[in-house]
Amino acid sequence: MSNTPHAGAVVVHGGAGTSRDHEDGCVLAARRALAQLEINGDALDAAIGAVTTMEDDGRFNAGSGSVLGLDGATVEMDAAIMDTRGRLGAVACVQSVKNPVRLAHAVADTPHWLLVGEGASRFARTIGMPDAAPVTERQRTAHRKLLAQLAGSMPVMPGLDRDLIEHYWNYNTPMRLPEGVACDTVGAVVRGADGHFAVACSSGGSAPALLGRVGDAPIIGSGFFAGPEGAVAATGIGEQIVRHLLARTVYGWIADGIPLADALQRGVALFTPDIKVGLIAVSRTDAGAFSNSDMPTSKMVQR
Template sequence: MSTAHAIVVHGGAATSSDNEDGCVRAAGLALAALQRGGDALDAAVAAVVSMEDDGRFNAGTGSVLCLDGQTIEMDAAVMDTRGRLGAVACITQVRNPVLVARAVADSPHWLLAGEGATRFARNGGHPPFYQPTDKARAAHARLLAALGERPAFARLWNYERPLDQAEERACDTVGAVVRGADGHFAVASSTGGSAPSLLGRVGDTPIIGSGFYAGPQGAVAATGIGEQIVRHLLAGTVYQWIAAGTPLDQALQRGIGLFAPAVAVGLIAVSKTDQGARANRAMPHAIIVPAA
């Protein structure tokens, strides 16, 4: 089967449009992966690695600091129509969680979490990495000021460091969906977590059918407030609409419409014949299709 390739990349709902050049670069690297003979999953992973390395996005090197001001917990996932599925949740001290998720797809499991995921990464040759950005530290300081006395988090606090020694809302994700020229689809996503959040918090990014889905009719990636996205199994729901014949853009709009305006959410998708991106907030993104 031969078809036209398509690549769609996003840098997170409710994030600065100034970061769109990072999405363009990521999409270009995905295209380069296809041109080198890589498949759709190779391309999607290449795009996400680029954004994890960028530092401006809440993923990889740009991940947010947890409330204790020290911990960084990250999630990532990959899936394609060749049967590969892998994810990590609450992984720490790695530079590229999406590469670890890709390695999990070749293991006997589909999801590894916490210390087990980090040990798996070490055994796979991923060296320790912990370099919070100045942006992350500044955002953490602003968050502390905004939380004030933090009564809710004081009651639920579950970090090792006491609340009085610890402590910008962040809930964004990066992602890519790809349609290969061979008709296969793939999706890859990564996030640096949410702030504020309790230790061990997992959002939609590594949950199949919520933050990501790929099937024979296309691939979908979601971004936004994970606690809301999972309630709608958003990526899987939008995929099913597309598979049932709903035009892609209409399916994306319908997915966004499931949420109250106050809930930031975004979607990207590819189908056999179309590709697109929709959000109810600014969402840097990039789309590559063959020139007409």
């Protein structure tokens, strides 16, 4: 269903492969974004407000719900923001920050667009951003479950290196890694009543993954993109999403006049069904979401 041209619109997602039981968190995030639009009409402020809400929720893989690395202690987060007023900022592999999306916004005010690792964390301390909340029992439980799944994914005889066996695996069926490992993001796209667009996204990392792994969330054109014809955010397996420059590709189709719903479905169809991926977008006249797996979402339009 199309929306009135230039009416404010918000779409948020809680991550491809995330339970729809968490959709209430997306509804709250969208409501806060819409309320922010009513206050000052700024699409980026609204998008950041939505993502901050989901970072603070604790159930999504972002902010206080981010996954623990395989060491059971390290949390590495990514986030990004972009709008059609020229604001662009991102952080990657940042630690000990409560709201990475707000840090990405702060980066947009520096001479740079992307800060990573220790430099990003030091920048957060410099500008007085709050530290991350303590690791929760929910995060520890998810980590213990992951380790149990990894340990049971394939029996290994004493003296044999599991990594070497995985590297040279030559059976017709793949090695069974844990189902539903965290690789998702949260995101929001917004159209302001003034015709400007914005996108914000945040990711709590992936597990299992090497230390220092970066997905699609902070990569412009892959996990996010905003331009004069709309805004797009992607979620799913980052290593696959970046190979298609998914957000920019879908944005290009929308800009070429392909209906938004068709563009989203076409983008998801670039991937085989076993690769969880989802998209949200707003254009001048429409807003929507599409995924090949469960993905909690919420769409709201100004009246």
